[in-house]
Amino acid sequence: MRPSLAVGSQANPGSVSLLKDEAIYRRLFRTALLIRLVEERVIELYPSDKIQSPVHLSIGQEAVAVGACDALRPDDLVFATYRSHGFYIAKGGRLDAMFAELYGRKGGVSGGKAGSMHLAAPEVGLMGSSAVVASTIPHAVGAALSFKRRGSTRITVAVFGDGATEEGVYHESLNFAALMKVPVLFLCEDNGLAVHSHRPVRQAYRLTEHAAALGIAGRRVEAGWDMLAVREATLDAAARVRAGEPFVLEIATSRYKEHVGVGEDFHFNYRTSDSVDAWKRRDPLILDKKLVAELRPELEREIAAAVAFAEASPAPGHAELLTDVI
Amino acid sequence: MSIATAKPLPQSSRVLSYAGALLETMDAALADHSNTFIMGQGVDDFKGIFGSTTGLAEKYGAQRVFDVPLMEEGMTGIAIGAALVGDYPITTHIRADFSFLAMNQIINLAAKYSYMFGGLMRCPMLIRIVVGRSWGQGAQHSQSPQATFAHYPGLTVVMPSSSQAILAMYPAIINRHPGPVISIEHRLLYNLDFGVSETAHRVPLTSYVARRGNDVTVVATSVMVLEALRAAQYVQEKAGVSAEVIDLNSISHPDWDLVASSVRKTGRLVIADTSWLEYGVAAEVCRQLMIRDPRLLSQPPSMLGMAPAPCPTAKSLEDIYYPSQHETVDAILTQAKGPRHGIDLPVERSMTEGYKRFRGPF
Numbered sequence: 048m049r050p051s052l053a054v055g056s057q058a059n060p061g062s063v064s065l066l067k068d069e070a071i072y073r074r075l076f077r078t079a080l081l082i083r084l085v086e087e088r089v090i091e092l093y094p095s096d097k098i099q100s101p102v103h104l105s106i107g108q109e110a111v112a113v114g115a116c117d118a119l120r121p122d123d124l125v126f127a128t129y130r131s132h133g134f135y136i137a138k139g140g141r142l143d144a145m146f147a148e149l150y151g152r153k154g155g156v157s158g159g160k161a162g163s164m165h166l167a168a169p170e171v172g173l174m175g176s177s178a179v180v181a182s183t184i185p186h187a188v189g190a191a192l193s194f195k196r197r198g199s200t201r202i203t204v205a206v207f208g209d210g211a212t213e214e215g216v217y218h219e220s221l222n223f224a225a226l227m228k229v230p231v232l233f234l235c236e237d238n239g240l241a242v243h244s245h246r247p248v249r250q251a252y253r254l255t256e257h258a259a260a261l262g263i264a265g266r267r268v269e270a271g272w273d274m275l276a277v278r279e280a281t282l283d284a285a286a287r288v289r290a291g292e293p294f295v296l297e298i299a300t301s302r303y304k305e306h307v308g309v310g311e312d313f314h315f316n317y318r319t320s321d322s323v324d325a326w327k328r329r330d331p332l333i334l335d336k337k338l339v340a341e342l343r344p345e346l347e348r349e350i351a352a353a354v355a356f357a358e359a360s361p362a363p364g365h366a367e368l369l370t371d372v373i
Numbered sequence: 374m375s376i377a378t379a380k381p382l383p384q385s386s387r388v389l390s391y392a393g394a395l396l397e398t399m400d401a402a403l404a405d406h407s408n409t410f411i412m413g414q415g416v417d418d419f420k421g422i423f424g425s426t427t428g429l430a431e432k433y434g435a436q437r438v439f440d441v442p443l444m445e446e447g448m449t450g451i452a453i454g455a456a457l458v459g460d461y462p463i464t465t466h467i468r469a470d471f472s473f474l475a476m477n478q479i480i481n482l483a484a485k486y487s488y489m490f491g492g493l494m495r496c497p498m499l500i501r502i503v504v505g506r507s508w509g510q511g512a513q514h515s516q517s518p519q520a521t522f523a524h525y526p527g528l529t530v531v532m533p534s535s536s537q538a539i540l541a542m543y544p545a546i547i548n549r550h551p552g553p554v555i556s557i558e559h560r561l562l563y564n565l566d567f568g569v570s571e572t573a574h575r576v577p578l579t580s581y582v583a584r585r586g587n588d589v590t591v592v593a594t595s596v597m598v599l600e601a602l603r604a605a606q607y608v609q610e611k612a613g614v615s616a617e618v619i620d621l622n623s624i625s626h627p628d629w630d631l632v633a634s635s636v637r638k639t640g641r642l643v644i645a646d647t648s649w650l651e652y653g654v655a656a657e658v659c660r661q662l663m664i665r666d667p668r669l670l671s672q673p674p675s676m677l678g679m680a681p682a683p684c685p686t687a688k689s690l691e692d693i694y695y696p697s698q699h700e701t702v703d704a705i706l707t708q709a710k711g712p713r714h715g716i717d718l719p720v721e722r723s724m725t726e727g728y729k730r731f732r733g734p735f
Contacts, residue, residue, distance in 0.1 A: 126454070157491030167490045174457055175494050179481045185447045186482075189454025189462075196410075196436050196460075203454075216477075219447030226442065371492035372526050373552040 068275065075117055075274040076331060076338055079109040081346050082133045083332050085142070088350050089132075089149065090309040097358075098149045100162040105133035107303035107326060111236050112137040114277025115204065115298075118285055119172075124190055124203045126183040127176040129164040130236075134176075134206060140168035142349060143356035154360030158367055174203075180241075181207055181214035184233070188220045191231040195291075202230045202288045209297075210241030212257070213249055224293040225261045232281075232288045233258075233295045237271075238302040243317045258295035265295035272301075272329045301326035389569045391562040394536035395425035395501075398543035399463070403433045406461055406548040410437040412448060413465030413501075422465050423503070423563045445474035449500070453483055456496035461548045469502040469557060470513045483553040484527030499546055500555045504595070504647060507561065507691065512683035517648035519594065519624040520657070522555050529554040530625040531578065532647075534598035536567035538622060541576040550578075557624075559596045559647065576620075580628040582635070586617035589708045590635040590642050592658050594621050597645035597677065597696075604701040612716045614709040616643075624654060629661045633669060636662060640671035641708040645701060650678040675704035697721065 086104045093102070105112065112133035116125065127134045135145060140156070148155030149163050156167060164178040174190065177183045187205035194201045211217055212235060224231050235254060239246045255265035264287065270276045277298055284294045303323055305312035313320045327333055389397070402409045411426060417440050421427030430438040441448050445466065452462035466472045472479065479500065486494045505514040523530045529552055533539045546554045583598055584605050593601040598620045605616035617635050621627050636642050642662075646654040655676045662669050677696035685694055696704075699718045706714040 124458070155491070157489070157493055160491045161489055165489050167493050169457075169493055174454075175486065175490060177482060179477060182450065182477060182482055185450025185478070186454035186457060188447075189451035189456075190458045191454075192451060193455045193458050193460045216444075216446045216450060219442070219444035220450070222442055223444060223447055223451065371487045373487060373529060373550075 071117075071278070072275060073338070075113050075278065076335065077342055077346070078117075078137055079113045079274060080332055080339060080342055081349070082109045082112065082136050084343070084346050084350055085136065085145075086132055088354065092354070093309045098163070099151060100149070100164070101307045102149070102163045102309060103130040103307050104304045104309065105130050107301045107323070107330070108236055108238060108271075109133050109332065110272050110274040110277050111234075111298050111300050114274040115206075115234055115281045117274075118278045118281035119204065120201070122172060122201050123285070124172045124174050124187070124201070125206060126174050126187040126190070126203065127166075127206045128180070128183065128208065128211070129176060129178040130208070131166050131173075131176040131206070132163070135166040135168060135173055138168060138173045139171035140166065140173055142353040146353040146357035147360045150357040150360065151362065152357055152360035153363050153367070154356060159363045160367075160371075181211035181216050183207075184211065184217055184220045185223075187231050188224050188229050191224075191229045192227060195228075195230055200289055202232060202285060204232045204234050206234045206236065208241070209235055209237040209239065209246055209254070210244075210249065211235075212254055213241075221258060221261050221263060221293070221295070225263050228291055229293055230288045230291060231293050232284055233263075233293065234281075235295065235297040236300050237297055238300050239322075240302060240306070240318070242306045243312075243315070245318075254297045255295060263293050263295055265297065267297040267299070269299050271299040272326055272331065274331065303327070386570055387568075388566045389536045389540075390564060390566050391536050391539065391558075392424040392564065394539040394567075394569065395558070396427065396429075398539055398547070399426055399429060400432070401544065402461075402463065402547040403429060403437060408459060409461040409463065409548060410439075410455070411463045411465070412439050412441050412452070413467075414441060414443065415467065416440060416465055422467060422501075423560070425501075425563075426465070445471055446478050449475040449478035450482065452498050452500075453478060453486070453496045456498045457486075457494060461497060461499075463499045463501065463547070466500070466502040468514050469504050469518055470516050472500065472502045472518070472555075475500075479522070479528070479553070479555070480525050484525045487552055488527055495551055496553055497548070497551055498553050499543075500553065501558060502555065503558045503560050505560045506596070506647075506695065509686040509688065509691065510684065511686040515684035517557065517595070517679075519557050520648060520653035523624040527552060528625060529578075529623070530557065531555075531623050532557045532559075532595040532621070533576075534559075534562070534583075534593075534595050534620050534622070535576075537569045538576045538620070540569055542578055545578055557595065561596050562599070565599075576622060579623045579626055580619055580621050580631050582617060582631070583620045584616070584618040586615040586639070588615045588639055588641065589617070589705050590632070590639045591616050591618045591645060591705060592621055592632055592642065593618060593645040594624065594654055595647045597647055600696070600698060600701050601643075601645050603698060604705055607702050607719055608705050608709070608716075612706060612710070612714070614705060616705050616709075621654065629665070632658065633662060633665045636669045637666075640669070642670055642674035643677065643701075643704045643708055644674060645677040645696065645704075648679055649681060650676050651681060653678065672708070675708055677701055677704055
């Protein structure tokens with residue numbers, strides 16, 4: 048049985064709903080699998096040094112990006128982090144331009160000046176990603192404030208990890224959003240790790256309680272492997288935000304790989320593989336082998352075309368070095 | 374001798390205070406651009422950032438002119454987010470020192486967004502910060518961070534030294550300049566009256582000659598432009614020395630050719646900045662001249678800036694911490710006639726005595 052369907056069928060009993068859930072599940076699954084296969088391709092390519100910049104892989108966390116972005120309107124905006132391959136793809140960014148960006152080529156989204164840590168696709172609402180933890184959170188607040196002032200029904204999503212909530216600007220952003228009733232969704236990907244530091248040694252608070260102290264409603268989703276559960280939670284949260292109040296949505300998830308780079312890091316003994324294995328036992332991208340087999344060939348072709356585009360794209364040079372400084 | 378009205382523009386059509394010029398440009402920005410808004414601590418209170426935003430909240434509404442919590446970084450990040458979706462934010466810091474709390478957003482984000490995303494993302498905005506001086510501002514209400522900000526590519530840094538500079542520059546910046554601009558205003562200038570002209574003497578977003586002369590070049594910033602102009606008038610009257618004063622005006626994008634051609638003419642240089650000399654504007658002026666032609670100067674230059682220490686609060690220390698009018702005059706005369714020029718210096722030991730209209734507590 049597909050693990051995710053259990054949640055969907057509980058929420059929507061009946062055969063028609065099941066069929067609808069099945070279609071949604073396939074849609075989400077396809078995007079999540081694309082993200083995983085893209086990052087596995089990055090792992091394969093990395094030793095070739097064709098991607099000469101740090102990569103922060105989201106393998107294990109795909110369900111968050113996919114479930115959340117699917118619950119948004121296309122014109123809602125997402126502000127993200129250095130670990131945003133998943134959000135870039137889930138929001139609909141071009142795959143060829145992404146690989147060219149990772150390659151540092153002119154055909155990249157940002158002509159090679161951004162690389163993996165700064166993916167952006169404003170044409171589909173991914174409004175940049177920053178390598179400085181927590182730094183895009185107030186951007187989401189500011190954009191949402193503008194939407195509110197214009198009387199727009201668009202909302203924004205600030206995506207960040209659990210470590211970001213320790214930064215002062217997180218508190219500043221929540222306080223302001225609560226005061227001004229800014230339509231922003233604070234979306235925390237809680238993988239329990241800040242680089243190699245575990246959450247219990249970093250946080251004296253629970254995130255939803257912290258939000259509640261500021262008058263902001265919040266919810267924690269434990270089943271962060273479940274794309275449908277993330278989607279449902281985001282739909283609910285987005286509806287509340289669209290009605291005119293901020294919301295904190297915290298989704299438990301698991302970072303399978305090392306903080307930065309393409310390897311695993313269990314041999315450094317700061318964490319064991321047990322916690323990750325527990326997630327893998329629920330990971331639909333691992334469990335649903337039938338759907339993987341069905342979708343994989345087409346997705347691999349898409350990725351191969353994107354890689355070929357990147358390989359063929361010229362490298363930027365002196366003509367580009369000093370453009371767009373101001 | 375009064376400070377600002379000492380040398381009115383020949384074509385000036387009216388008199389306007391620095392704060393008045395700020396208020397006019399803020400008002401015009403809100404009237405002309407519906408996407409423009411102003412936020413900062415106290416922008417809507419009865420003091421209105423020393424009179425530069427007074428009444429605007431009432432006129433344009435709380436959605437466009439509003440107070441914020443004490444959140445310099447958050448406010449700047451909010452401004453970036455608003456700019457990314459097409460609004461034009463103006464933020465204020467009543468002391469430049471407070472902008473250091475927003476350094477992450479200014480330097481890591483705003484300065485980078487255009488370049489880092491290959492031109493995909495832009496966050497044009499105006500960050501107004503005010504330098505304090507005198508009346509015991511002390512170590513944390515007195516810093517003048519033009520060199521710090523101008524060091525980072527992606528930022529445009531200006532230091533308007535007069536009402537005319539504000540009237541000319543702000544409309545060219547607000548909603549027009551493609552990137553983030555930091556305007557470093559000076560508290561001592563706020564209450565001074567200046568002659569302004571609606572038609573002539575457009576101050577560009579770069580350096581300009583504030584006073585023509587032949588004997589010594591004085592490159593100055595902000596309130597030191599006024600000090601240089603006063604000193605230039607003094608040395609002209611007392612010693613027949615003709616000083617050319619260049620207002621650097623834009624710190625990030627000065628007109629170095631203008632500076633170099635003036636120094637080529639005079640061979641003598643005084644640099645008068647509002648901050649420390651080390652790794653600052655003074656150092657950069659020298660670097661720019663050196664790489665053009667090390668023979669431009671006929672003798673070592675003179676430099677005026679803050680003493681190399683944090684700013685003291687005691688008036689007796691503050692008076693010797695900043696360059697006085699007497700030191701500015703002495704620097705010009707030393708350049709023109711040598712250190713034993715023998716010419717009487719003005720007896721205005723405390724520079725701020727000239728700025729009688731400014732009284733604390735801010």
